[in-house]
Amino acid sequence: MNIIRSAKGNFKRVQELEWDIKYTTPIRIALHLLLWILLGYMYYRGYSKFDKTMGWFLVGKDLVAVISIFYVGSYFILDRYLFKGKFFVTVLFVVLSYLWWATLTFLVCLYLKANLSADSKLMLYADFVVQSSFLGIFSFKMFLFYFLDFLYLLFPPLSIKLMKSIVAQSNKRIALERDNLNLEINFLKAQINPHFLFNTLNNIYRMVNKKDEQTGPMVLHLAGLMRYTLYESNDPEVLLSREIEFIRDYLELESIRYGDEVKIELDIDKPEKPLRIVPLIIFPFIENAFKHGPDASIESAWIRIRIKVFEEQFYFEVANSCTHRLAKTKFGGLGIANIKKRLLIHYPNQHELIINNEPNEYTVTLKLNLK
Numbered sequence: 001m002n003i004i005r006s007a008k009g010n011f012k013r014v015q016e017l018e019w020d021i022k023y024t025t026p027i028r029i030a031l032h033l034l035l036w037i038l039l040g041y042m043y044y045r046g047y048s049k050f051d052k053t054m055g056w057f058l059v060g061k062d063l064v065a066v067i068s069i070f071y072v073g074s075y076f077i078l079d080r081y082l083f084k085g086k087f088f089v090t091v092l093f094v095v096l097s098y099l100w101w102a103t104l105t106f107l108v109c110l111y112l113k114a115n116l117s118a119d120s121k122l123m124l125y126a127d128f129v130v131q132s133s134f135l136g137i138f139s140f141k142m143f144l145f146y147f148l149d150f151l152y153l154l155f156p157p158l159s160i161k162l163m164k165s166i167v168a169q170s171n172k173r174i175a176l177e178r179d180n181l182n183l184e185i186n187f188l189k190a191q192i193n194p195h196f197l198f199n200t201l202n203n204i205y206r207m208v209n210k211k212d213e214q215t216g217p218m219v220l221h222l223a224g225l226m227r228y229t230l231y232e233s234n235d236p237e238v239l240l241s242r243e244i245e246f247i248r249d250y251l252e253l254e255s256i257r258y259g260d261e262v263k264i265e266l267d268i269d270k271p272e273k274p275l276r277i278v279p280l281i282i283f284p285f286i287e288n289a290f291k292h293g294p295d296a297s298i299e300s301a302w303i304r305i306r307i308k309v310f311e312e313q314f315y316f317e318v319a320n321s322c323t324h325r326l327a328k329t330k331f332g333g334l335g336i337a338n339i340k341k342r343l344l345i346h347y348p349n350q351h352e353l354i355i356n357n358e359p360n361e362y363t364v365t366l367k368l369n370l371k
Contacts, residue, residue: 036063039063039066040059040063043062043063043153044056047059049121050120050121050122050125054112054115054116054120054122055122057111057112058108058112058122061104061105061108064104065100065101065104065105065153066101066153066154068100069100069101069154072097073093073097074165077089078165081093097150097154098150101150101153102150103134105129106130106134109125109126109129110126110130113126113127113130178345204218204219204222214256217252218252218253218256221249221250221253222249222253224245224246224249225246225249225253228242228246228279229280233279234279235279236278237276237277237278238276238277238278239275239276239277240271240275240276240277240309240314241270241271241274243277243279243280244268244271246283247268247282247283247286247305247307248268250283250286251286251305254290258301261294261301262293262294262301263301263302264302264303265302265303265305266305267307267308268306268307269307269308269309271309272309273309273311273312275309275312275314275370276370277314277368277370278342278347281339281342281343281346281368282316282318282339284338285316285318285336285339285364285366286305286318288336289303289305289318289319289320289362289364290320292320292322292362293320293321293322293362294321300321301320301321302320302321303319303320303321304317304318304320305317306318312369312370312371313367313368313369313370314366314369314370315366315367316364316365316366316368317363317365317366318364319362319364320361321360322360322361322362336355340353347368347369350368351366351367351368352365352366353365353366354366
């Protein structure tokens with residue numbers, strides 16, 4: 001089943017890639033062309049005030065420099081070096097980019113000085129650059145003049161690409177966190193819970209040998225647990241009533257397993273509305289209650305679980321007995337940390353989680369807005 005799902009997922013990704021190549025690439029090319037046309041027009045508006053004919057040479061020079069620097073920086077420098085903290089290569093790229101632009105500027109100005117009419121307003125600019133000589137563009141006096149012009153030309157296209165890259169990097173980080181979280185969730189699902197399942201199967205075996213009448217219901221509850229974790233809990237959300245039914249199946253099995261040795265107090269409302277909830281969002285708290293309560297010490301052990309629903313507000317509380325020694329240990333581990341992450345993702349600003357670790361009692365309270 002997992003192989004089939006994986007194959008379907010891969011096929012879907014291939015289809016999405018084909019769509020991206022077929023439709024997105026031409027759109028990106030068109031947008032890039034539009035960007036360069038607009039920038040070229042902006043450059044020409046500035047130069048045409050001085051010479052409408054020869055100003056095109058400066059427009060061409062600026063576009064050649066900016067376009068080459070933009071694509072090298074966008075597709076080779078930003079992701080491979082800047083965002084990876086390799087600043088030496090980034091600084092070297094800026095220096096070489098400036099050298100490339102300054103060289104083109106000097107060569108074009110040499111051409112303009114030789115071909116411009118004496119009364120052309122561009123002659124002042126061309127003459128100023130040529131008289132400073134090629135090496136003069138690296139002097140402190142000329143550097144400020146050139147570098148400000150250099151930044152002015154590069155800022156519009158590179159700022160757009162930089163912002164886009166920052167957003168893309170942020171999205172990749174978020175996607176990676178989600179993938180890691182999903183792996184943890186699947187890992188936890190696969191473990192519900194080997195120790196618990198092992199004990200349950202042993203109990204069923206003993207009950208079968210004793211021909212206990214509770215054997216049938218116990219197998220039925222276990223089948224309900226497995227069906228829910230394997231199939232139904234893969235959906236982003238499930239009916240709250242189904243989640244509560246799953247919890248009841250689990251508690252019935254634990255109640256049969258412990259018998260009268262553990263006091264299990266339940267106060268669970270039946271939802272009147274078809275509210276939906278993220279699956280297995282509260283189960284690790286219940287599992288931990290048994291793990292650090294009755295499983296740790298059967299003597300005077302107890303569990304108290306309350307589930308209340310008021311309109312779209314979901315209220316959950318689980319408390320368990322614990323020894324003073326266990327109260328000092330860290331409860332929950334991966335399971336609790338995982339649930340906290342899921343709550344932040346699925347219920348941002350819509351949940352309140354309170355964990356109290358007292359010497360003889362461990363309590364978890366969770367409020368969710370299911371609206």
